[in-house]
Amino acid sequence: MSGNAAQVEFSRENLENVLKRRFFFAPAFEIYGGVSGLYDYGPPGCSFQANVIDIWRKHFVLEEDMLEVDTTMLTPYEVLKTSGHVDKFSDDMCRDLKTGEIFRADHLVEEVLESRLKGDKQARGLVSDADSDAKEDADKKKRKKKVKEIKAVKLDDEVVKEYESVLAKIDGYNGDQLGELMVKYNIGNPVTGEPLEAPKAFNLMFETAIGPSGQLKGYLRPETAQGQFLNFNKLYDFNNLKMPFASAAIGKSFRNEISPRAGLLRVREFLMAEIEHFVDPEDKKHERFHEVSDVKLSFLPSTVQESGSTTPIETTIGEAVKSGLVDNETLGYFIARIYQFLVKIGVDPKRCRFRQHMANEMAHYATDCWDAELQTSYGWVECVGCADRSAYDLTVHANKTKEKLVVRQKLDEPITVTKYELDLEKKKFGPKFRKNAPLVEEWLTSRSQDELVKLKEELSSNGKITFKIPEIEDQIELDNTFIAIEQRTKVEHVREYTPNVIEPSFGIGRIIYSIFEHTFWSRAEATERAVLSFPPIVAPxxxxxxxxxxxxxxxxxxxxxxxxxxxxxxxxxxxxxxxxxxxxxxxxxxxxxxxxxxxxxxxxxxxxxxxxxxxxxxxxxxxxxxxxxxxxxxxxxxxxxxxxxxxxxxxxxxxxxx
The missing domain is CATH 3.40.50.800 (Anticodon-binding domain)
Known part of the structure; x- marks a missing residue:
């Protein structure tokens, strides 16, 4: 970027005018009035995106010797039910019962509290009205005309600290907690002030029917990951049964966003690039970690956020892994490689940080998760997720399909293994459970070692076990004439294990928009002359x-x-x-x-x-x-x-x- 750039303040309005005039992208179906969250790329935008993807392939697929796949966007109900998306892939929304207007709860709380803090700064003379207005996006400007709480009103110091603490932890609140915040801080419809319905979970997947009968229920995929997990055995075989290895996929995904906004940052159809790196759960070292160990990054750990702060920690990825801040070498290696990729394609290193998921925000199966966030005029935007998903996905699909998704490692020397095993009197299951017998057997045989220990203790103390299966209405009860749980010792010549997965997941549209902001400036000697300082490698x-x-x-x-x-x-x-x-x-x-x-x-x-x-x-x-x-x-x-x-x-x- 030219030295002149620093002399001219960034203007999102000017950037958006350039992007629109030069047709980098535009609202889809615009002459019909458009549809929120859907965009078309024009010639320069299409070329820029293709160049970004080309660099992504070279940086990851080629340099890391990954196995690329292209899986279908239509996904049957059973697959996404098993993966947990049907039950848990949702955001919390709240409705105005008078107008029918719908808001995404976390965004609403965030916007209102930020507005009140800006009003406090105005009242204290720390920022002018003009400065505050210049940073508001179009949607907020429309609302600001009628919202009382964003006027210049001085807040108590304790309230300011409380608001700042809530904003630091905003990504970690569930629906009930957001509802409590709305009540506590009197947050209603930001335009009319009317109270809103308590937040409710809204599943973000687009539902569809596969085939003319309409009986095979399906969804447009919300991510490319599941297709990679389901092809694990084929990929493992293609890799000559060698571990670790990684697969990669680039393709469209779909999420029925509650309130699409901010252009390419929150859309309903978007391009994803995802990696699934399969690794031994007992050895998460990476042979090339030494190549990136000195890469210095800006980290925002969960402990810092939970304390109400957003001040990052700067350290090398080597130190972050050594200290336990980042869970393991393979996760750390990919965090550093993500950073190198982002900088290569035009991201400003000073406006890139890695934020750790908080305990109540992290998926139950994840060991550790960090988001690469890029700072824009809309705030910090999650653009890449990098998670250790443990063995969750392969395990649930294997349990559901009875297809083994495992690695068999021949041992140099036999080992003695002691573990619990479950014995079933299958002949008794048919008469007792009839058509539900397979469901009961499946539930029992899919228990982990820890779960078998608890079941054995229950069987020993009560003479029976009781449990509930979602598909069966009544509670299941079994005594020791149906099952036995015994600890057995065996000599094994082959170690069988389910791989853990490290998953970097890239939102290409969000990255592209962030680069637009990071590379846009105007010449000091002629401010009407705008420049996009793309690195030559990605320039259209x-x-x-x-x-x-x-x-x-x-x-x-x-x-x-x-x-x-x-x-x-x-x-x-x-x-x-x-x-x-x-x-x-x-x-x-x-x-x-x-x-x-x-x-x-x-x-x-x-x-x-x-x-x-x-x-x-x-x-x-x-x-x-x-x-x-x-x-x-x-x-x-x-x-x-x-x-x-x-x-x-x-x-x-x-x-x-x-």
Missing amino acids: TKVLLVPLSNSKELQPIVKEISRTLRKEQIPFKVDDSGASIGKRYARNDELGTPFGVTIDFESVEDGSVTLRERDSTKQVRGEVKDIIKAIREITYNNISWEEGTKDLKPFETKVDEE
């Missing part, structure tokens, strides 16, 4: 060819350079319009084009052309082959401008002022 177009005029003498050179760029597979555009060179460059600065090549009448005489760098507007001159070599080296080999152009002559001009 790499080169703008600018003939000085439409003279026929220049056309052969333009065509020859075009042919060379096509042969080199370097994306380019020709702008031979009648506008000044300065204006032509300015238009492409908004598109993030990193290089401009000017063809003038001197080019006809000696074959030389001028190369312009977008951010600094520095220019050098040389032969076409040398200019193209510099472009290629800077774009694809991560060479600096200074290094790439050291053999070219500096060129002074005033075209950027025209």
Whole structure:
């Protein structure tokens, strides 16, 4: 980014105008009025996204030797019921019973408390109305006109601390807790002030029917992960039965968001890139961890959040793993690799942090989970999740399908193993439970060692066990004539285990929007001239060819350079319009084009052309082959401008002022 950038304050309105005018993306079905949370990508947005995905594939799939799969977006009910999505994949919403308007509860609490804190700062003279307004998004501005609580009102110091503490922990509250906060802080409809219905869970999956009969219930997938888990055996076999290994998938996922907002940050259809790294639960070291151990990151641990603070801790990933802040090497390795990827594609390192999930926020099966959050004008936005999902997914699918999803490791030396085993009198199950017999057997045989210990204790003390199965209405009761639980010792030559899974999950649209904000600025000498400082590797177009005029003498050179760029597979555009060179460059600065090549009448005489760098507007001159070599080296080999152009002559001009 140019040194001029710091002199001009960021304006989201200006950025959105550029993105709309240059058709990076736009609301889908716009001429029909549009549908919230659905967007279409235009040519530059489509190209930018493709470049991001290309770098993702090279950074992860290629460098980590991952196995890429492409699984279906339609998912049967049973799969997502087993994975827990049918019962638990939800957000909490609250409804205005008078108007029918629906709000997402955590967002509502967050917005109202933030507004009150801003009103407090205004009352204390710490921030002006204009400064506060400038940071509000369009939705908040509309509401602000009628909301009493965001006026300049001084709050007690204790209330301020309480609000700040709640906001620090906002991601960890469940529906009941959010409802209690709404009552405690008198939070209703932010426009009318009317009370709202208590928060209720709303499942975010899009339901559909598969086939003409409509009897096979299904959903549009909310993530790509389940398709990878279900193909574990095939992937393990393809990898020649070697562990650890990782699969990867890129594709569309769908979530029926309660209140889509903030452009690409909260949408109903989005592109995901997910990795499932399968690892031995007893050995979560990573052979390449030493390569990233010195990477310094900004961490926001759960303990800090639970104390009501949002002040991060800066340390290396090596120290974070060593101290136990991050659970294990493999999880830490991927956290560092995620950071390296984000910086490579244009994320500002100073606006990237890793936030740990709090205890009441983390999935029950997860060992540890960190979100890569990027700071935008909308606040900190979760863009990548990196979780240790333990063996949950493979275990539940194996239990449901009776298909073993395990690794069999031949031992160098036999080992003696003592464990509990369950014996069933199956002949008695049929007469007692009839059609429900398979369900009872399945429940019993899927118990873990810890659960078998508890069942044995219950059987010994009571002479029977009792339990409940969701699919059966009545409670199940079995005495020792039906089951026996015994501890047995065996010699094993093969170790059988269910792999744990480390899962980095990327929301590509959120990352892309954050990069738009992180790379957008205006030139201090002409604030109407906006620039998107994309790294050349992800820029939609790499080169703008600018003939000085439409003279026929220049056309052969333009065509020859075009042919060379096509042969080199370097994306380019020709702008031979009648506008000044300065204006032509300015238009492409908004598109993030990193290089401009000017063809003038001197080019006809000696074959030389001028190369312009977008951010600094520095220019050098040389032969076409040398200019193209510099472009290629800077774009694809991560060479600096200074290094790439050291053999070219500096060129002074005033075209950027025209």
